Amino acid sequence: MDGTKAVIGAVAGLLVAVGLVTLIGASPPNPNDETTTAETTTTTPATAIPWRSPDETVFESTVLIPGDVVADDGTITLDYELESLGPGHGAALDASNVDASPDRWEILLISGGGTVVETEIGARSVTFELRSGVTLEHVAAINLIGWRAAVPVGETIVLDVRQGAGGAFAGGTTVTVETVLEQANSVIVQLAIDQPRDEWDRIGIDAVDPGWRESGRDGGIQYIWDRGAAPEVIELVQSTPTWVPIAGTRPVYVGDES
């Protein structure tokens, strides 16, 4: 009699279990299923297959390719190259052409601690000052924790055509009228330019009115107006971009030692 009951129970158990499996398997996707699918869709990208190098770090449309890592008397220096994934470039970029550039870095030590440093736009190496005796074997990781993106703003300022007049662009570039030379048929305006560190080697400032003709001058710009009475003001536009800081974390490959 017990054997019969056991068989009945087993059959009932089988039926209930099959029903459970069918119900669960056919039920609408639950949020966990969606999460799983979404994660596998979005985590593949650039890290799965390298764009330029197996050791690369991608931020915005820029690829950072690490080079030599050298430890010397408590400092660790990482050299790197930058390449663009944009349609206009394919090779290593000149400093002035980088659309996004490393800005802030951190180095983490295995023993804990580390330090954060900043690099200039267009730099191709970063140096961490650490305590004496630190070598590559002590390094847990180097991370890029911030970068800057170029934003062409096309900001304008208006200056009086008067010696000593001045103005400043929001990015920090200041312009001062050093000299105004009034001649018989023309007016020459000499401007002194003071640029912050980010603005690089290009002045990138133009007069909006094409009547102001630019001529070369060391350390600044000289404009000539020879079309009759000169305007009382000169409007200038800055074409060099503003570099906007962007926070993020991107691990940087520094070799198998770390």
Place this chain on the structure above:
Amino acid sequence: MSRPDYETLLRSPLDDEPEPTGWGSALAGFLGGVVVVLAASWLLGVGPGTAAQTTAPDSSTPPSSDAPIDVEPNRYPPGFLEVGDSIAMKPTGAVATDGGFVVSFTMAAARDADVDELERPIGGTWQIERGDGSIARANRLVYDAAHTDVIGVGFPGSLRGDETVRMVARWDPVSRDAEAEIPFTGTPFVAEGPVEIDVGAGLTLKVGPIELGRHLGRVEWSITGPGDPTAAVSIDVTLLDAAGAPIGAYETQPSPRDPTRANGVAKMFWGPGFDVHPDEATTVRIIAVVTVADRHAVDVVYDLPQAAGG
């Protein structure tokens, strides 16, 4: 020697428990059936979650060098959305300005694209869509000659944090070449002009004044035609000797990209490698490339980056 009492040795303490009676055997059978079916379903890969794992494998694991790559790589860097054939864009930064803000749109080429064959957009039409339903069109585009994969897009107002930006048109370049010749009288050369050049499609390029020095040149231009046309205009000047042979050229560097200009100034440099002095020329050949925007509808929506202080 007697045989060991195996029954005693193998006896479990549980053997002393009384055997189930009544419907206990049915309960045991029931539980056994459940266990059997669930175990079988697990082994056969049937059940919740496994479908997603089968169709979308965890591809975040970097491929090893000795294993074939079996995942489809993303065609663009993270965050970039396709706006055209093998071209994607992403808003990378924003800067507050006097009376508005500028968002930079950076371009990326598709992973499998031949960048030498790619046609880069020269602009676009964007609009801000705010949380309250209001829409504001971009009111200016900003170009930087050194950053040719970035376009600054200016909007009125200020960023509030509830906006998205929608790209509604991509501007592809359509270029037309135009030429004209005028006599050359030696440096410094100034021709007031304007020299009018028919560009086609109803457009006329007016060039002048033209100023040519020993190393530098400068040409003012304007574009006219029906409907207040605008264009990006690149002008080179080639000097020809009496036999009509070129002896050198002033070149605009870099080529302008802003197609929203009705007029402008081309700044030129006497090309390197020309040993002949410009004064040996007799003719100025003006070579212009007029690029206008060919608009194509797109519909791409982005979240906006936060604006940095202007």
